Amino acid sequence: MCATCGCGHGEVRIEGVTHDTDHFKGFRPAAHAPDVSPARMVQIEQDILSKNNDLAGANRKFFAMRGIFALNMVSSPGSGKTSLLVRTIDDLKGKLPVAVIEGDQETSNDAERIRATGAAAVQINTGRGCHLDAHMVMGALEQLKPAPASVLFIENVGNLVCPAAFDLGEAARVALFSVTEGEDKPLKYPDIFASADLVLINKIDLLPHLSYDMAKAEANVRRVNPRARIMKLSATSGEGLAEWYQWLADPSARAAA
Amino acid sequence: MHEMSLCEGIISVLEAEAKKQNFARVKTVWLEVGPFSGAEPEAMKFCFDAVTRGTLAENARLEIVTPEGQGFCGTCMKTVAIAERYDPCPTCGAVLLQVTGGEQLRIKELEVV
Numbered sequence: 001m002c003a004t005c006g007c008g009h010g011e012v013r014i015e016g017v018t019h020d021t022d023h024f025k026g027f028r029p030a031a032h033a034p035d036v037s038p039a040r041m042v043q044i045e046q047d048i049l050s051k052n053n054d055l056a057g058a059n060r061k062f063f064a065m066r067g068i069f070a071l072n073m074v075s076s077p078g079s080g081k082t083s084l085l086v087r088t089i090d091d092l093k094g095k096l097p098v099a100v101i102e103g104d105q106e107t108s109n110d111a112e113r114i115r116a117t118g119a120a121a122v123q124i125n126t127g128r129g130c131h132l133d134a135h136m137v138m139g140a141l142e143q144l145k146p147a148p149a150s151v152l153f154i155e156n157v158g159n160l161v162c163p164a165a166f167d168l169g170e171a172a173r174v175a176l177f178s179v180t181e182g183e184d185k186p187l188k189y190p191d192i193f194a195s196a197d198l199v200l201i202n203k204i205d206l207l208p209h210l211s212y213d214m215a216k217a218e219a220n221v222r223r224v225n226p227r228a229r230i231m232k233l234s235a236t237s238g239e240g241l242a243e244w245y246q247w248l249a250d251p252s253a254r255a256a257a
Numbered sequence: 258m259h260e261m262s263l264c265e266g267i268i269s270v271l272e273a274e275a276k277k278q279n280f281a282r283v284k285t286v287w288l289e290v291g292p293f294s295g296a297e298p299e300a301m302k303f304c305f306d307a308v309t310r311g312t313l314a315e316n317a318r319l320e321i322v323t324p325e326g327q328g329f330c331g332t333c334m335k336t337v338a339i340a341e342r343y344d345p346c347p348t349c350g351a352v353l354l355q356v357t358g359g360e361q362l363r364i365k366e367l368e369v370v
Contacts, residue, residue, distance in 0.1 A: 038370055039368050041366055044270070046274075046363065223353070
């Protein structure tokens with residue numbers, strides 16, 4: 001019998017069972033190990049993502065040394081990330097140096113769309129992977145060599161679940177969702193919206209054709225993330241883009257949220 | 258299915274610890290997976306078995322402990338248990354709690370030989 005709690009050997013620990021949680025504080029599984037076993041217990045207390053976080057820290061240092069403003073852009077597929085970037089690069093041409101890292105499972109279509117604007121872009125294909133990680137971004141930076149004092153957009157794989165956990169070393173995380181996706185996206189995918197610094201609600205030019213409740217959408221963002229700034233815009237009509245450009249170019253505009 | 262990457266992260270932590278703490282095999286891994294960590298315990302178990310094959314943790318047992326989600330209620334000025342990020346305070350009904358627990362994704366302890 002276990003000396004910690006009196007439970008039998010081999011008892012399965014099940015999610016949500018308070019018994020586990022109760023003696024987790026003084027967690028001593030050593031008491032479960034057979035006395036004669038040569039096995040020993042090792043306390044490690046390590047974050048599973050520690051390796052990624054270390055590499056993200058190195059990326060962050062790389063950006064800081066060069067004055068690069070790096071953004072991790074997350075959204076579902078088809079919400080308009082690449083279209084917004086193409087429009088942004090065109091409109092800011094000559095005003096703000098821009099470079100792009102594109103993440104997709106397959107194809108270099110998005111990087112080609114960006115390069116057609118004249119901006120530097122590197123495509124990462126994740127293959128079976130569903131998100132970018134700090135190591136992939138580090139590899140792309142060697143290829144891309146972004147200019148000092150530029151804005152670096154890192155367009156993550158279109159996925160509202162997996163990218164949430166992976167710090168890439170970005171200065172800010174931008175979550176995008178479009179009005180055609182419904183008002184409840186933030187509630188369905190709270191982890192990613194909770195981690196965003198800025199939430200962009202895109203395709204507002206389509207509002208006249210939809211029964212979309214903007215107040216409800218904003219309230220849903222607030223429910224999972226009270227601190228994020230929210231902007232409404234359209235990469236097609238250009239509505240709302242001025243605020244986005246000001247946020248990109250001016251650190252004081254970002255501070256005054 | 259980013260649980261596959263997370264399990265690969267576990268292996269790399271184990272390999273580094275094996276050198277540091279001088280062990281050859283891992284028999285049991287205790288993980289702490291919070292309800293707001295973005296990882297699904299069942300998927301972690303599935304991926305763990307696949308990823309550990311041919312490594313120092315082959316056939317190791319994976320034990321997952323789930324700490325409770327916690328939020329701080331600014332109205333009651335106390336920490337309360339919540340099931341979802343956006344749950345209101347169970348005492349006063351206030352919304353916009355600050356999440357203070359449940360994002361853990363950690364290896365707590367190992368049984369090694």
